[in-house]
Amino acid sequence: MRLKDISIYVHIPFCVKKCFYCDFNSFAGMEKLKPYYLDALIGELKMYACKLKGYKVRTLFIGGGTPTTFTLSQLSLILDTISSLYDVDDGAEVTVEANPGTVSDLMLRGLSLRGVNRLSLGLQARQDHLLKLLGRVHTYEQFLSSYYSALKYFGNVNVDIMFGLPGQTMDMWTQTLDAVIGLKPHHVSCYSLTIENNTPLGDMVKRGILDLPDEDTERQMYYEAKRRLLAAGYRHYEISNFALPGYQCKHNTAYWTDSEYVGIGAGASSYYDNIRYKNADDITDYIKKVHKGLLPIEEFEYVSEREKVIYAIITGLRLITGINLKEFRERYHVDLLKEYGDVVEKYGDMGFLEVKSGFLRFTERGIDVSNTVLSDFLR
Structure with missing residues (x-):
């Protein structure tokens, strides 16, 4: 009998410095913990290992925070523990996130020897003044050094870039795009800056200290990224993600296709056996609970069949190919076009959704208003 698939996410919440735009569960200045x-x-x-008998780990992602603020021996202990306790697929995708300037050639070599086969590097922008504005701890030159070292040991490297930054012009954005495309990474994650409350950047924007590009410029930046990346041979497979053929991120795709996953660490989330869990955010609280032999779960909820359907719609429409209507009907026993026919017709008439070759998907215009469209499925 084929084992069920599971993905594992391990959260490392420590950073050298917290970026000014970040509202993730991450912290600087807590090295002693x-x-x-x-x-x-x-x-x-160890607690989850006994619960996941009958599962095979298809993807593993160590993220943060900045995982590479841990030493090689600390990261190796995590990797070795997983490989010894879990049934890990021989072809599993194993990713570690890293910030430029926090990795050495020795660390990268050591990670590759311990089974890591994908590295994700956060660049964000080509211009050093924008990196400084974002609170990044690296320069572009440091990114290049880390990137070239990564290529020596990994055949799958992702680069994160951001648009819609304060003071960022279209020329600056195209410089970033051209620089990254010229490096030929296997995968590019291309995100629009989201201004979050209770972040230094959000506060500066609210107080009028920083100005963001207007909405039209921000959308033009997105289209320019898509145009240049497609011309360079990348496939646009998810709203914010582009990959050379065969290099789509398997771990994130597991989320978008409603697969089961377990999150390890402070603030990490899990979903399996029709239950969603969330761990305690506070690092000290998390440590205390585990040391008492308790799972550090702070919240959990049972997922109804209706909620599973809604989640599958919201995540599935993030994929550029969209939702395979036949597979959706077979998996969830719901005819999407009948159950949500009014929503599909409404946004189809507006040119935001389309049904093509058995798939329901966003049009290019629909991606721009995706949040509005998806909200109509939440009924």
């Missing part, structure tokens, strides 16, 4: 947190991670991994 690292050894205790590592012990807790190993403890939580």
